[in-house]
Amino acid sequence: MITFHIFLLIFTVLITVSLVYSSVKLGISPMPSSSKAYNAMMALADEAGTGPIIDLGSGWGNFVIRIAKRNPNRQIIGYELSFLPWFTSILLKNLLGLNNLTLHRKDFYNTNLPAASVLVCYLYPEAMNRINNKLRLKEIKGDFLISNNFALPSRRPCKVIPLEDFYKSPVYLYEIHEEDT
Ligand SMILES: C[S@@+](CC[C@H](N)C(=O)[O-])C[C@H]1O[C@@H](n2cnc3c(N)ncnc32)[C@H](O)[C@@H]1O
Incomplete structure (x- = not known):
């Protein structure tokens, strides 16, 4: 019994x-x-179209799994560096048989991202500053960007949805134009 408790303690410490x-x-x-x-x-x-959706920092998979389930014909891609959240999202993806969902354990800043809708x-x-620069330099390509809570600097969102949630934070939609600086 003591061995089990020690194992549990070590496991909890490692996760933390x-x-x-x-x-x-x-x-x-x-x-x-x-x-x-x-x-x-x-x-x-x-x-925002029907093309691929990329979650920059997909965490435990909460968003990518919901949207992949809802849109089985749409390609959904997640990038996540933190091991445990990424591993959990991989388990859930496999458990739910979500073939339209791809999850990478990679730094999205240093990866050649596929062009996203x-x-x-x-x-x-x-x-957001870093992503803005990468969009400007075309190192990240997308037609639209949706950001929860944090705005892109020096760009005007085409839609802002205020949320009545705990954080009272908006969700922003940006259309990314070729000529944007
Ligand atoms: C606040 S969570 C958002 C999770 C999910 N997108 C959601 O909306 O529920 C942000 C995630 O981005 C990940 N992240 C931050 N920078 C990253 C990077 N450069 N490459 C990959 N993942 C990153 C973090 O590990 C974290 O899990």
Whole structure:
């Protein structure tokens, strides 16, 4: 019994260390968006064409799994660096047999991303700056970007959905034009 408790303790410590390490390294924890945010993000994705959707930082898979289930004919791709959230999302994907969902354990800044119809993210202000620069340099390509909570600097959203959730945060939709700087 003591051996089991020691095993459980070591397991819990390892999980905690892994999550804290990734969160400090990446600048954000794998905290999922709220349900209201997911509904708003999915409604906006529906308006933004029928091509691939890429979640930049797919966390535990909450968004990618919902949208992959809802749109079996649409290609959904997630990038996540934190091991435990990524591993959990892989398990769920396989359990649910979501063949239209691809999950990469990769840094989305340093990966050749496929061109997306819709980029989705729930990150933090510094990451939005970096994504904005990459969009400008065409290092990240997408027709639309949906961001939960954080705006892209110096771009005007074509839609803002205010949420009545705990965070009272909006979801932004941007149309990415060739000529945008
Ligand atoms: C707040 S969570 C959002 C999860 C999910 N998109 C959602 O809306 O529920 C942000 C995730 O982005 C991941 N992340 C941050 N920077 C990353 C990077 N450069 N490459 C891959 N994943 C990253 C973090 O590990 C974290 O799990």
